[in-house]
Amino acid sequence: MIIWLASYPKSGNTWLRALLSSYLYSQDGKFDFDLLYKIDSFPSERFFKNYPDKFERPEDTAKYWLTEQEKINQSKNITFFKTHNALCKINENRFTNSENTLGAIYIIRDPRNIITSIAHHYQISKEDALNFMMDEKKGIFSKVDNRYIAFQLLFSWILNQKSWVENKNFPVLTIRYEDLQSETFTTFKKVLDFINNLTNSKKSIDRDKAKEAIRNCDFEKLKKLEKEKGFAESITKKGSDEKIPFFNLGADNNYKNLLDSKLLNKMNELFQTELVKYNYE
Secondary structure (H helix, E strand, O other): OEEEEEEOOOOOHHHHHHHHHHHHHOOOOOOOHHHHOOOEEOOOHHHOOOOOOOOOOHHHHHHHHHHHHHHHHHHOOOEEEEEOOOOOEEOOEEOOOOOOEEEEEEEEOOHHHHHHHHHHHHOOOHHHHHHHHHOOOOEEOOEEOOEEOOOEEOOOHHHHHHHHHOOOOOOEEEEEHHHHHHOHHHHHHHHHHHHHHHHOOOOOOOHHHHHHHHHHOOHHHHHHHHHHHOOOOOOEOOOOOOEOOOOOOHHHOOHHHHOOHHHHHHHHHHOHHHHHHOOOO
16 A cells, blocks of 8 residues: 655755664665655656557546556555645546555645755756746646656645645645654654554664764755756756756745745735644744
8 A cells, every 4th residue: 555755846855754764674774865765756757658549638547546656555555645636537547546556745834945946956047936836727748758757746735734734535744844843853753653543663773873874864965966967857957968956945945035025025925824724824
């Protein structure tokens, strides 16, 4: 069965993925980027490249979402996947269901800090990043040999989080990125306890290993590791071969210092309900 690590892009999903892969798949809580691929992304290219379909539209792979998950679950193992996909359906094709999913961990982040990361990652202005976040039909995709084979339907930031957090078909643990920053061990332990409950595991949390994973997945260490060895998920700067750092600002990404008053006031108005709901205001 699948356990999802779900979030809107640039919300801390990769950090939690690093923490979990370090804790679950290393001997001692050490970390390297190769461990990340123990927790793959879904949908991604490898799940759809062998189909004969032309996949002429980004959404065409949606009809195989459940088919691929059924194949994955034939192993009877617990499988973790990262996703930015909204919990939705396209042309009656559901992203997932309770037959294939055991549960999900949804990472929420203050949208006023997401916007600067979106702007940096996609090389767009903050105003365009806000339009990106408000687009209720927004999707991201890869195109290989003129075939769309890695489409993820995001929806808007508001709809993405609502689709997962308000879901009643399987358990969802919602954590705040900011709590993972300020109370890392306590928040990470909540995640591990949730996973143990989902899997009916009687194994107690290895506190020392969890703390070692936290030390090894510190933002500055991840940033240094990317600088030294590169990171496959970083993207190339437009018009050059230069890679844009995936691990960029970390704790320095503070909207109070990075957003002008006009844009900040607009976001406060647009996201007021969610800012209050998640105790950001």
